[in-house]
Amino acid sequence: MSVARRALFLAASAALLAACSPSPAPQTPDAPAATSVTELDYYADEQGSAAWQKILDACAAQTGIKIERQTVPTAQMLPKILQGASSKTLPGLLFTDNPTLQQVAATGALTPLSDYGISADGYYPSIVKAGTYQGKIYGVAPGVNGLALIYNKDLLTAAGVQPPSTWDDLKAAAAKLTKDGKYGLAFSAIPSEEGTWQFLPFFWSNGAELSQLDSPQSTQALRYVTDLVTSGSASKSVVTWNQNDVADQFVAGNAAMMINGSWNLARLDEQASLHYGVVPIPVPKAGAKPVVALGGEVGAVPVTSGPTQQAAGKVLSCVLAEPIMLQWSKAHAYIPSKTAVAARFGAEQPAMQAFVDEVGSARSRTAELGEKYPKVSQALADAIQASLTGKQPADQALKTAQQAAGS
Amino acid sequence: MTLAAPVLPVPRRTGRRPRCGTRFAAWAFLLPAVAYVVVFFGYPLAANVVMSTQDYTVKSFYTGEAPFVGLANYAAVLTDPLFSTAALNTVLFTAGSLVFQFVIGLALAVFFTGRFLGSALLRSLLLLPWLLPLVVSGAVWRWMFDQDHGVLNAALRLAGLGAVPWLSSTGWALPAVILTNIWIGIPFNLVILHGGLRAIPASLHEAAALDGAGAWQRFRYVTWPLLRPVSGIVLMLGLVYTIKVFDVIMVVTGGGPANATQTLTTWSYRLSFQDFTFGRGAAVGNVLILVATGFGLLYLRSAKATLAEAAT
Numbered sequence: 001m002s003v004a005r006r007a008l009f010l011a012a013s014a015a016l017l018a019a020c021s022p023s024p025a026p027q028t029p030d031a032p033a034a035t036s037v038t039e040l041d042y043y044a045d046e047q048g049s050a051a052w053q054k055i056l057d058a059c060a061a062q063t064g065i066k067i068e069r070q071t072v073p074t075a076q077m078l079p080k081i082l083q084g085a086s087s088k089t090l091p092g093l094l095f096t097d098n099p100t101l102q103q104v105a106a107t108g109a110l111t112p113l114s115d116y117g118i119s120a121d122g123y124y125p126s127i128v129k130a131g132t133y134q135g136k137i138y139g140v141a142p143g144v145n146g147l148a149l150i151y152n153k154d155l156l157t158a159a160g161v162q163p164p165s166t167w168d169d170l171k172a173a174a175a176k177l178t179k180d181g182k183y184g185l186a187f188s189a190i191p192s193e194e195g196t197w198q199f200l201p202f203f204w205s206n207g208a209e210l211s212q213l214d215s216p217q218s219t220q221a222l223r224y225v226t227d228l229v230t231s232g233s234a235s236k237s238v239v240t241w242n243q244n245d246v247a248d249q250f251v252a253g254n255a256a257m258m259i260n261g262s263w264n265l266a267r268l269d270e271q272a273s274l275h276y277g278v279v280p281i282p283v284p285k286a287g288a289k290p291v292v293a294l295g296g297e298v299g300a301v302p303v304t305s306g307p308t309q310q311a312a313g314k315v316l317s318c319v320l321a322e323p324i325m326l327q328w329s330k331a332h333a334y335i336p337s338k339t340a341v342a343a344r345f346g347a348e349q350p351a352m353q354a355f356v357d358e359v360g361s362a363r364s365r366t367a368e369l370g371e372k373y374p375k376v377s378q379a380l381a382d383a384i385q386a387s388l389t390g391k392q393p394a395d396q397a398l399k400t401a402q403q404a405a406g407s
Numbered sequence: 408m409t410l411a412a413p414v415l416p417v418p419r420r421t422g423r424r425p426r427c428g429t430r431f432a433a434w435a436f437l438l439p440a441v442a443y444v445v446v447f448f449g450y451p452l453a454a455n456v457v458m459s460t461q462d463y464t465v466k467s468f469y470t471g472e473a474p475f476v477g478l479a480n481y482a483a484v485l486t487d488p489l490f491s492t493a494a495l496n497t498v499l500f501t502a503g504s505l506v507f508q509f510v511i512g513l514a515l516a517v518f519f520t521g522r523f524l525g526s527a528l529l530r531s532l533l534l535l536p537w538l539l540p541l542v543v544s545g546a547v548w549r550w551m552f553d554q555d556h557g558v559l560n561a562a563l564r565l566a567g568l569g570a571v572p573w574l575s576s577t578g579w580a581l582p583a584v585i586l587t588n589i590w591i592g593i594p595f596n597l598v599i600l601h602g603g604l605r606a607i608p609a610s611l612h613e614a615a616a617l618d619g620a621g622a623w624q625r626f627r628y629v630t631w632p633l634l635r636p637v638s639g640i641v642l643m644l645g646l647v648y649t650i651k652v653f654d655v656i657m658v659v660t661g662g663g664p665a666n667a668t669q670t671l672t673t674w675s676y677r678l679s680f681q682d683f684t685f686g687r688g689a690a691v692g693n694v695l696i697l698v699a700t701g702f703g704l705l706y707l708r709s710a711k712a713t714l715a716e717a718a719t
Contacts (some may be wrong), residue, residue: 191665
């Protein structure tokens with residue numbers, strides 16, 4: 001009864017601690033900083049973990065604060081935070097996916113970053129929105145990311161195909177590149193937030209809004225993506241591939257193009273025989289701007305104790321400082337979250353320029369919906385799956401999703 | 408849990424004191440078991456029931472406050488269009504897994520009662536699926552099921568058959584996860600049924616053979632009736648074990664595509680940890696517990712009847 005047990009366990013731990021009243025944050029901005037602080041993140045993959053460790057080491061040396069790092073798999077992040085929140089054993093500092101920040105902030109477990117002299121000046125407005133809850137900033141990211149179209153230069157040249165920039169181009173290119181058991185395009189459409197995140201660039205670029213999932217623009221976007229699969233230009237397996245699987249398919253040469261994030265570039269660079277290029281996600285009509293969803297982890301300081309919070313604030317300030325921000329972005333192929341730093345970064349790193357261009361117009365997933373986002377995201381992911389598997393036509397699938405999201 | 412040994416008075420051979428002492432000792436011996444059940448089963452169960460009547464959100468974890476909503480969570484869950492899908496999938500998954508696990512397990516158990524060269528080695532190899540972590544088995548099956556590059560479809564193509572969209576079609580995904588679960592469950596059935604078969608005295612088979620019973624008749628009229636109590640236990644444990652399967656489905660399909668493999672367990676997880684409606688997740692969990700308990704009671708009753716039968 002693993003789920004029931006898990007629920008039982010959570011219920012048990014929650015109830016156990018319900019008895020303890022939440023202690024208000026000790027408002028002692030002048031309290032001396034603690035000498036060590038625990039940090040929680042989900043950079044569990046080999047490259048990401050090593051790159052992040054270097055950042056933490058640099059900041060530990062700079063601030064003189066010992067950082068005890070904990071890493072959990074992405075899916076375990078929120079359960080771990082909730083567990084910590086209910087047992088009042090939250091880490092001093094945490095780095096969580098930006099769409100979950102408002103959820104956590106809504107519990108009251110986070111402290112506003114203004115307490116530690118951290119401001120949001122100079123950052124991309126969309127990442128500031130993602131980190132803001134009820135007018136206060138609770139989370140700021142050292143780096144952000146977004147999705148783009150990554151293509152295999154050799155396969156495109158061999159087929160005489162130019163990197164696509166519009167939906168029509170993409171459709172034609174994908175069809176032309178599909179041959180000899182290879183697919184033109186690979187993307188992820190799994191039934192979770194990851195699937196929604198991959199669809200949002202098509203959804204938003206076409207003018208659809210999360211507040212109305214069954215709008216004509218939304219239906220058109222879903223029809224377009226569904227056509228890519230039904231026409232055979234993308235594998236039917238996209239409904240089971242997560243973004244790592246998509247990258248696997250691309251590296252193995254099974255797909256000529258893929259929709260994926262910048263964090264994969266380090267891995268692609270390791271393949272000496274693979275020549276790839278990056279262009280922004282194709283848009284519905286020539287001249288339109290692609291609107292992708294903003295990704296990346298925000299740093300937040302939970303309510304712990306005065307000295308720990310001060311220490312965590314110092315470490316976070318260090319992580320957000322420009323040299324460290326640049327170091328992290330280079331090591332993990334992220335885009336610096338400050339506009340001025342990002343512009344310089346893009347000029348230095350040509351492969352990242354497409355991502356830098358997109359981040360300017362990227363949107364925060366939680367800006368309009370806040371805490372309601374997970375429910376809407378889940379409903380949309382269901383609709384994408386229903387349409388891609390042919391269970392329901394796109395318009396009906398989205399109507400069902402709108403009902404589920406509104407309930 | 409450590410318990411201080413009860414301090415007993417020096418036993419005197421007169422009066423009521425020793426009897427009182429033994430009574431106290433009896434309770435003291437019972438205490439660890441009672442405490443275990445209360446702490447690890449009673450309390451969480453009660454807490455889960457309480458949670459299912461609350462609007463328990465992410466916020467509740469920190470503040471500890473969750474408004475009481477009565478049976479609203481149950482109503483919401485039962486009227487959700489996904490409930491019938493998940494319930495039907497749970498039934499199909501459980502029944503499909505049990506039938507094939509049992510039949511194949513029994514066939515293998517009968518096969519292994521004959522002694523032949525390498526039978527012990529083969530039998531221990533068959534235990535492998537049981538020893539592997541479920542996440543590992545699940546991940547490997549997911550690769551094998553891959554529509555374009557999976558080994559299953561490669562074999563089908565070699566045999567001149569078309570590729571099957573194992574995990575990407577709503578019609579095939581449930582059979583695919585059932586297949587995975589059957590593979591995982593066979594060793595359990597094999598081991599217990601094999602043990603049951605060995606407990607049947609060989610003399611009965613010999614007597615039946617002398618009376619002219621064929622192989623099938625010996626199985627039907629000797630082995631099968633004597634194996635019934637063991638079969639009951641295997642099926643009962645299998646049912647409870649299968650109805651709550653979570654990791655296999657989560658790794659192989661994640662409940663998709665389009666909820667085609669969503670069972671009550673995966674749905675409960677999704678309600679709690681993806682939608683953050685913990686009250687509803689708890690409600691689905693309780694429905695599952697109720698079903699499993701129902702079958703458990705049914706089994707106890709039938710076991711009692713079998714015992715009574717044996718006594719007469």
